[in-house]
Amino acid sequence: AQTVTQSQPEMSVQEAETVTLSCTYDTSESDYYLFWYKQPPSRQMILVIRQEAYKQQNATENRFSVNFQKAAKSFSLKISDSQLGDAAMYFCAYRRARREGGSEKLVFGKGTKLTVNP
Amino acid sequence: DAMVIQNPRYQVTQFGKPVTLSCSQTLNHNVMYWYQQKSSQAPKLLFHYYDKDFNNEADTPDNFQSRRPNTSFCFLDIRSPGLGDAAMYLCATSRRDGYTFGSGTRLTVV
Numbered sequence: 001a002q003t004v005t006q007s008q009p010e011m012s013v014q015e016a017e018t019v020t021l022s023c024t025y026d027t028s029e030s031d032y033y034l035f036w037y038k039q040p041p042s043r044q045m046i047l048v049i050r051q052e053a054y055k056q057q058n059a060t061e062n063r064f065s066v067n068f069q070k071a072a073k074s075f076s077l078k079i080s081d082s083q084l085g086d087a088a089m090y091f092c093a094y095r096r097a098r099r100e101g102g103s104e105k106l107v108f109g110k111g112t113k114l115t116v117n118p
Numbered sequence: 119d120a121m122v123i124q125n126p127r128y129q130v131t132q133f134g135k136p137v138t139l140s141c142s143q144t145l146n147h148n149v150m151y152w153y154q155q156k157s158s159q160a161p162k163l164l165f166h167y168y169d170k171d172f173n174n175e176a177d178t179p180d181n182f183q184s185r186r187p188n189t190s191f192c193f194l195d196i197r198s199p200g201l202g203d204a205a206m207y208l209c210a211t212s213r214r215d216g217y218t219f220g221s222g223t224r225l226t227v228v
Contacts, residue, residue: 035217045161045208045219091160105151106210106217108160 002027004094006109013082014117020067021077021112023092029053031097034068034075035106040088048090051075053097079114087116121145124209124220131199131227139194139223141209147218150192152184153208155222161208167192199227 004025013019025034036048051059051068058066063080079086092109122143131137141150148169153161165174167186181203183195196203204227209220 037219042224044221045210047217105163105166106161108162110160111158 002029002094002096002107004092004107004109006092006112008112009110010113010115012115012117013079015082015084017082018078018080019082019114021079021090021092021114023075023077023109025073025075025092025094027073027094027096029096033095033097034066035093035095036064036066036075036077037091037093037108038086038088039091039111045091049077082116084116084118087114089113122209122211122218122220124207124223126223127221129223129225131196131225133200133227134198137196137199137225139196139207139209139225141192141194141220142190143211143218144190145211145213145218146189147211147213148189149212150186151210151212151217152182152192152194153210155206155208157205164194196225199225201227203227 032053034051067076089111093106096104151166152164155161164178185193206222
């Protein structure tokens with residue numbers, strides 16, 4: 001079974017600084033997707049960034065970028081120029097590539113609570 | 119905007135009293151999921167529908183049931199809620215690679 005591990009229960013960063021959240025995963029599949037989701041307190045789970053395993057290039061979305069190391073099964077999230085609104089719970093998630101006519105579930109890590117200090 | 123809507127946002131139910139949570143979507147996604155998220159924990163998949171096909175996770179208690187009368191709506195029924203069922207319940211939809219989550223229903227059992 002696939003597992004996702006986030007080893008940092010909590011992280012903090014100063015406003016405008018850079019922070020990196022760690023994620024490792026375990027799978028025997030070669031084709032899959034990795035995600036980072038943001039969940040503010042009592043609010044909706046929002047997709048931050050997505051990475052396809054077959055793409056070597058690291059995904060980037062504005063201030064958010066990932067360091068995807070497929071051989072090491074590592075998928076870290078870097079947040080640059082941190083803002084107060086970045087404070088939230090961040091979940092790393094894995095999904096196997098969808099089979100024809102099938103559906104695949106997201107497997108989540110336990111999350112990292114990010115605090116942004118003014 | 120197309121979205122996933124969960125009602126209500128907050129639900130209080132009595133111990134042992136059946137409760138139903140609802141989810142609707144305007145995305146026309148064929149897959150709908152129900153996740154349970156307890157405080158400070160990762161969301162845990164309970165079950166999902168691929169079109170009308172129901173897929174239960176092996177460790178989902180029998181106390182939890184689901185209905186999907188049409189593409190747009192999906193319901194989570196908890197037949198006899200216990201104190202341990204207090205959690206946030208997240209509905210999500212997907213079609214290809216993208217998931218969309220609702221805002222969740224926070225269930226309190228008293």
